Amino acid sequence: MAIEKRRRNTQQRKIIQEELCALKTHPTAAELFEIVRRRLPRVSLGTVYRNLEVLHQDGRILKLEMGGAEAKFDGDTRLHHHVRCTECGAVRDVEMSEPIDPSANISDSCGFDIQGYTLKFMGTCPSCRESAGNTDKNLSH
Ligand SMILES: [Zn+2]
Numbered sequence: 525m526a527i528e529k530r531r532r533n534t535q536q537r538k539i540i541q542e543e544l545c546a547l548k549t550h551p552t553a554a555e556l557f558e559i560v561r562r563r564l565p566r567v568s569l570g571t572v573y574r575n576l577e578v579l580h581q582d583g584r585i586l587k588l589e590m591g592g593a594e595a596k597f598d599g600d601t602r603l604h605h606h607v608r609c610t611e612c613g614a615v616r617d618v619e620m621s622e623p624i625d626p627s628a629n630i631s632d633s634c635g636f637d638i639q640g641y642t643l644k645f646m647g648t649c650p651s652c653r654e655s656a657g658n659t660d661k662n663l664s665h
């Protein structure tokens with residue numbers, strides 16, 4: 525019985541990770557839940573949350589803290605950076621020929637044991653720019 529439950533949990537976690545990795549949109553737990561439930565009709569939002577935390581702690585996915593807003597998740601654990609839309613909050617990957625690793629250049633960390641860093645670009649995403657453009661056009665008519 526206990527083994528059966530554990531096996532099901534592992535299977536659930538695998539599907540959650542698979543679905544996250546298939547996305548480029550950096551979903552919140554709630555957004556991923558909507559997708560995952562197509563394959564796991566009986567899964568709860570709480571289960572998705574818990575599994576995302578476990579995957580994050582295992583270093584198999586990234587958790588992007590959004591400073592107040594709901595955290596987003598990323599199945600791509602390679603070193604890469606993100607840009608966040610200041611209008612709609614969408615998060616996309618930034619393509620860089622050579623991603624910067626700020627922690628590689630620390631010379632004096634004031635005795636801190638550095639565990640991580642945040643590097644986030646901000647801007648306006650194409651669809652927000654487009655709708656802003658449309659509004660301008662409407663105004664000029
Ligand atoms: Zn936007």
Ligand SMILES: [Zn+2]
Binds near residue numbers: 598605616617
């Ligand atoms: Zn990413």
